[in-house]
Amino acid sequence: MLAPVVTSALVISLAAACSSGSSEKKGASTGGTLRVGVVASTISTLDAYANLRSQDFYVRNATMFEPLAHRKKDGGYEWALATGITHNDDNTEWTVKLRPNVKFHDGSTFGADDVIAVFQRVLDKKNALIERNYIDFMDPKGISKVDDLTVKFKLPKPYGPFEFAVTNSNIIFYKKDSKPEQAMGTGPFQLVSFSPGRETLVKRFDGYWGEKPKVDQVKIISFKTAEASTNALIGRQIDASSNILQTSLRTIEKTPGLKIMKSDVNLKVSIGMRADTEPFKDVRVRQAMRLIMNRKLALSNAFDGLGELANDHSGFNRCLPAVPQREQNLEEAKKLLADAGKSNLSINLETAANKPGMLQLVQILAEEAKKIGVTIKVQKMELGAYLEKWGERVFYTGYDTRPYLEGVPEIISNDAVLNHTHWNDAEFKSLAAKLYATSDPQEQCEIEKQMKKIEYERGASILTATNPTVSVYSSKVNGLIPEFPSGNLYDFRKVTIDQ
Amino acid sequence: MIRTRPTEQGVQAPPQNLTRRVLTSKQTRLGLIMLVTMILFAIIGPFLTPHSPTAVIAKPYASPGDGLLLGADSLGRDIVSRILSGGINLTWMGIAATAGGVILGTAIGLVAAFAGGIVDTLLMRVVDVLLTFPTIIMAILFISMVGPSRWILVVLVAIGLTPGMARVMRGAARPVMRREHVMWARTIGLSSRHILMREVLPSVTSPLMVEIGLRLMWSVVGLASLSFLGFGVQPPDADWGLMVSENKDGLAIQPLAVLIPAACVALFTIGGNLFAEGAARVIGRTEGARS
Numbered sequence: 070m071l072a073p074v075v076t077s078a079l080v081i082s083l084a085a086a087c088s089s090g091s092s093e094k095k096g097a098s099t100g101g102t103l104r105v106g107v108v109a110s111t112i113s114t115l116d117a118y119a120n121l122r123s124q125d126f127y128v129r130n131a132t133m134f135e136p137l138a139h140r141k142k143d144g145g146y147e148w149a150l151a152t153g154i155t156h157n158d159d160n161t162e163w164t165v166k167l168r169p170n171v172k173f174h175d176g177s178t179f180g181a182d183d184v185i186a187v188f189q190r191v192l193d194k195k196n197a198l199i200e201r202n203y204i205d206f207m208d209p210k211g212i213s214k215v216d217d218l219t220v221k222f223k224l225p226k227p228y229g230p231f232e233f234a235v236t237n238s239n240i241i242f243y244k245k246d247s248k249p250e251q252a253m254g255t256g257p258f259q260l261v262s263f264s265p266g267r268e269t270l271v272k273r274f275d276g277y278w279g280e281k282p283k284v285d286q287v288k289i290i291s292f293k294t295a296e297a298s299t300n301a302l303i304g305r306q307i308d309a310s311s312n313i314l315q316t317s318l319r320t321i322e323k324t325p326g327l328k329i330m331k332s333d334v335n336l337k338v339s340i341g342m343r344a345d346t347e348p349f350k351d352v353r354v355r356q357a358m359r360l361i362m363n364r365k366l367a368l369s370n371a372f373d374g375l376g377e378l379a380n381d382h383s384g385f386n387r388c389l390p391a392v393p394q395r396e397q398n399l400e401e402a403k404k405l406l407a408d409a410g411k412s413n414l415s416i417n418l419e420t421a422a423n424k425p426g427m428l429q430l431v432q433i434l435a436e437e438a439k440k441i442g443v444t445i446k447v448q449k450m451e452l453g454a455y456l457e458k459w460g461e462r463v464f465y466t467g468y469d470t471r472p473y474l475e476g477v478p479e480i481i482s483n484d485a486v487l488n489h490t491h492w493n494d495a496e497f498k499s500l501a502a503k504l505y506a507t508s509d510p511q512e513q514c515e516i517e518k519q520m521k522k523i524e525y526e527r528g529a530s531i532l533t534a535t536n537p538t539v540s541v542y543s544s545k546v547n548g549l550i551p552e553f554p555s556g557n558l559y560d561f562r563k564v565t566i567d568q
Numbered sequence: 569m570i571r572t573r574p575t576e577q578g579v580q581a582p583p584q585n586l587t588r589r590v591l592t593s594k595q596t597r598l599g600l601i602m603l604v605t606m607i608l609f610a611i612i613g614p615f616l617t618p619h620s621p622t623a624v625i626a627k628p629y630a631s632p633g634d635g636l637l638l639g640a641d642s643l644g645r646d647i648v649s650r651i652l653s654g655g656i657n658l659t660w661m662g663i664a665a666t667a668g669g670v671i672l673g674t675a676i677g678l679v680a681a682f683a684g685g686i687v688d689t690l691l692m693r694v695v696d697v698l699l700t701f702p703t704i705i706m707a708i709l710f711i712s713m714v715g716p717s718r719w720i721l722v723v724l725v726a727i728g729l730t731p732g733m734a735r736v737m738r739g740a741a742r743p744v745m746r747r748e749h750v751m752w753a754r755t756i757g758l759s760s761r762h763i764l765m766r767e768v769l770p771s772v773t774s775p776l777m778v779e780i781g782l783r784l785m786w787s788v789v790g791l792a793s794l795s796f797l798g799f800g801v802q803p804p805d806a807d808w809g810l811m812v813s814e815n816k817d818g819l820a821i822q823p824l825a826v827l828i829p830a831a832c833v834a835l836f837t838i839g840g841n842l843f844a845e846g847a848a849r850v851i852g853r854t855e856g857a858r859s
Contacts, residue, residue: 294798296817316628316642317817370628370644419715422798429643432804436622449798451712 099283101566103546105558106298106310108423108452109291115263116249117241118191118198120486121456123423124312124557125291127239129269131552131559132287133174134241134254137165137184138232142333142553146236150179150255154235160227160508165235167218172276173244174252174259181214186245188212202478202487203237206505229508230474237475238555257282257562266291283548283565293452295425302327302541308566309542309549311557315373315425321541330549332538332556334376335385336470338424340434340531343463345491348416352527353409359395359531360402361437368534371429376536382524383480384473385535385554388514390522403441415444420466421455427466430533460485467530470555473517477501490529497523586774589854596846602839606832610655617649621806629815629822641825642814643804650806651828657801658791658808658833661722665787668726670780673733678764678772680734681741692738695731703728703790704797711799721800725787736779740772747771774851781844785837792833808832 109125117134119126137151153166171179191200192209211223228234247253252260257279258271269289273282290307292298299314301307303324313321321327342349342358349355364378380395406412418435422428428449435445445464467489469476479487481498497520504516524530538556542549548563590596618635619625626640633639638647680691707724714720744750745768753763769776794800795809803810808829815825 296813299817314817319629320817320820323820366624370624373628428803432622432643433624435804436624439622447802447804448716449802450715451708454712454715 099565100285101568102286102288103284103309103561103564103566104288104290104307105561106290106292106301106307106312108293108295108298108312109266113265114249115252115260117243117252117254118196118200120197120199121459123452123456125269125289127555127557128289128559129252129263129271130241131238131256132258132271132289132561133252133256133260134243135256136236136238136241138236139238140233140236140553146232150184150242151236154232156231160229160231161224163222163224163231164215165220165222167220168278169218171255171278173247173255174274174276175244176276177244179242179244179255180217181220182217183242183245184220185212185214187240187242191240197484199479199487200237200240202482203234203240203475205478206234227506229506229513231508233474238552258287261286280562282562284561287561294422299541302543305543308546309540309558311538311540313425313539313541315375315539316429318373318539318541326544327541328544330540330542330551331375332540332551333385333554334535334537335554335556336376336424336468336536336538337379337383337532338427338430338534338536339467339469340418340431340533341462341465341467341490342529342531343489343491344493344529346463348409348411348414349463349529351409351411353405354411354414355527355529357402357405357409357411358434358438360398360405361441361443362434362531362533363397363437364395364533365397366437367426367430367433371426371433372534372536373426375539376534379532379535380525381528381530381532382521383469383471383476383530383532384517384521388473388517388521390518390525392522392525395525397437399437399441406441406443413442413444415446416464417446417448418464418466419448419450419455419462421450421452422466423452423455424466424468425539426534426536427468431466434531460487460489462489465489469532472554473521474504474513477504477520492529494523494527586777586851590777590847590850593846593850596843596850599839599842599844599846602835603843606655606836606839607659609652609832610659610836613652613654614656617646617652619646619649621645621649621653622804629818629825631822638824638828639822641811641822642818645804647822647825647828650811651808651832654806654808654811654829655832655836657718657805658788658795658836661718661725661791662784662788665722665725665791666729666780666784668722669729669733669783669787670776672726673730674737674769674776676730676734677737677739678741678768681738681745682760682764682768684745688738691734695734698727698731699735701728703786704793707790707794708797708799711794716799716802718801721791721794725790728790729783729787733779733783736775737772740775741768744768744771778844778848778851781840781847785840785844788833788840789837 105128107124107128109123113123113126117130135149138146138148141147150168150171151165152168154163156163167181173179189209190196191198191204192207206224206228207222208225213221215221244253257274257277259274261270261272263269268291270286272286295312295314298310298312299317302310321329342355359381368374368378378394406414418431420427420431431447435447438445481501482488500516500520504513507513540558545567547565549558550560552559624644625646626636626644628642628644630640636646641647641650676691680688703725706728710724750767753767791800792809795807796813801807801810811829812826819826
């Protein structure tokens with residue numbers, strides 16, 4: 070049922086997909102400290118699960134904790150803490166086999182109890198964790214230990230994409246009853262020190278079950294803005310970063326000693342329109358905003374021509390609906406706004422400018438809107454202050470890197486932090502229910518197409534372009550791999566640094 | 569930097585005379601010319617732009633040519649148009665903030681000097697506390713909390729200017745309080761407001777003029793820095809400070825988009841500084857001789 074683990078397949082597929090490819094090199098020396106730059110707010114914590122998170126959280130977690138399996142581009146899995154997942158005929162009982170001889174950073178053994186504890190915590194409504202949306206088809210009482218290395222999940226009703234759900238890279242495992250600040254995981258690196266908003270230092274874990282990392286330490290350094298991390302890279306204060314300013318790529322190309330790596334397209338910078346408040350309550354206003362955007366100009370000038378045009382629906386290059394590419398149409402936009410009685414709309418657009426091209430994108434929208442008498446005032450905010458009111462904002466920027474199956478639960482959630490556009494569409498919700506009942510990929514794809522068409526027709530996000538993640542790293546660093554699907558530099562196991 | 573010498577018995581020159589005296593110095597004349605030129609440039613500039621300063625009309629960092637005299641900035645907008653329209657906000661916000669700070673600071677300083685005793689101590693301790701906050705940090709704090717607004721910025725910069733202003737004005741006004749005309753006014757029971765406005769304020773015009781010049785420069789630099797840091801004028805509006813920050817990544821490809829706005833801010837402030845410092849020097853030199 071599942072594709073077997075072929076480590077080399079991962080490397081080959083990545084090399085084929087990335088224009089610069091993975092930077093693996095043989096015979097490089099080992100040791101040293103890798104300094105990775107991330108754009109992060111000051112409010113992140115060391116807990117493996119938290120609701121306010123920025124880049125540092127993901128990078129840190131990826132070094133210290135592991136999921137059951139890593140997803141692969143071809144739809145298969147590279148097993149990590151699990152070694153296999155089986156199910157009964159009607160998709161109601163799933164059995165997860167765990168990897169034997171896996172040690173936590175304190176030397177104790179990983180087992181079924183730890184897995185059950187994590188699932189119980191994620192499923193507990195009181196904790197209000199984002200991950201619950203990926204697995205809320207589960208009944209916490211239905212999870213039971215068969216033996217130390219086997220966990221059985223009895224579901225209240227059939228659920229098709231079980232493996233997909235539980236192998237979410239954010240569902241990671243720590244030692245049962247350990248404290249959050251211990252960060253007691255099984256990952257290839259263990260915690261040395263952490264200062265919120267500044268840096269995290271991790272070192273190689275010698276008891277790691279898999280191939281041990283070659284570098285001694287990884288230092289994850291937080292920056293307030295992409296400008297700052299880009300400048301730090303150019304100034305050689307850091308060795309690698311996935312949070313760089315795309316507008317400076319031309320400068321970086323000319324800078325000796327720096328290399329650029331592009332992943333597959335996996336990022337959509339979105340402009341959200343809160344669908345339960347004025348003026349975006351009216352679908353005509355939302356559609357008008359989408360028609361105002363000059364997508365081609367945005368792709369070439371805000372995103373430096375990296376990536377492809379997007380069509381106002383989420384998800385990436387699989388299962389696309391049969392709708393034409395939306396183009397700028399100011400006449401139509403003007404008419405829609407007039408019909409809605411919002412001809413001289415004036416509104417603030419808030420952004421933290423925390424992704425490449427974001428600030429440029431909103432400026433292009435504001436400039437195009439001006440042509441039909443709509444005033445959009447751009448408000449650039451500090452990331453911490455911006456995130457505090459996440460879920461309450463009316464016109465704002467965000468970004469999405471998730472596969473469709475994972476994004477949908479958030480779009481249909483009743484929680485404002487997840488469904489930040491407050492979009493609520495009955496037909497979309499009923500299709501979503503069908504999507505998760507089937508385990509047939511073909512059928513899933515057909516349903517996805519219908520759902521994306523609804524998003525295209527009446528959704529609440531402006532999705533202009535789909536971008537690759539562009540990372541920049543020092544040419545002294547070898548073996549960096551863009552993680553699938555995020556395209557970020559999370560995996561440092563194969564990294565070596567030339568001394 | 570300020571070398572005023574307020575003397576106990578000094579008789580102040582009337583303002584016309586002060587202006588003439590100040591303009592005898594070459595340095596103040598040069599400073600004034602630079603300052604006035606930059607203010608005029610900022611005010612008239614927006615009417616002379618060849619393109620809209622916010623229109624995206626070329627590739628990012630396009631080279632000069634195709635009707636763009638200096639090429640395009642980080643988003644593909646005309647650099648010339650942005651430079652021409654980038655000074656007006658800075659100018660009005662700078663002047664407004666200075667006016668606010670100077671009025672508030674002078675009021676506090678004069679009241680403290682006039683009242684003396686516990687009021688003086690209280691006001692000056694509050695001023696001391698305010699002095700310990702760096703203006704830019706305070707502005708960033710507030711803007712982070714309430715979101716960017718030009719008027720809030722003006723108010724914050726004005727508050728930032730107030731403590732220094734209050735200290736100087738109190739220092740200048742204290743000797744004046746013991747002069748005969750002030751004592752006389754107090755004896756016959758004129759209102760405090762009348763004494764401060766009619767008797768004390770005219771006697772401290774010289775330090776006040778110098779302070780206005782200096783504070784204007786501080787607020788211009790402060791506002792430009794805040795825009796550079798992303799807390800001031802918001803994109804897509806043009807602003808010299810913001811332009812430096814927007815285009816700094818393209819410094820290697822398109823240096824003019826950074827250098828010209830930076831030079832504009834520099835000329836503005838250097839002009840103002842030359843003027844204020846020259847004026848202070850002239851006043852310091854002539855005040856004692858005239859008393």
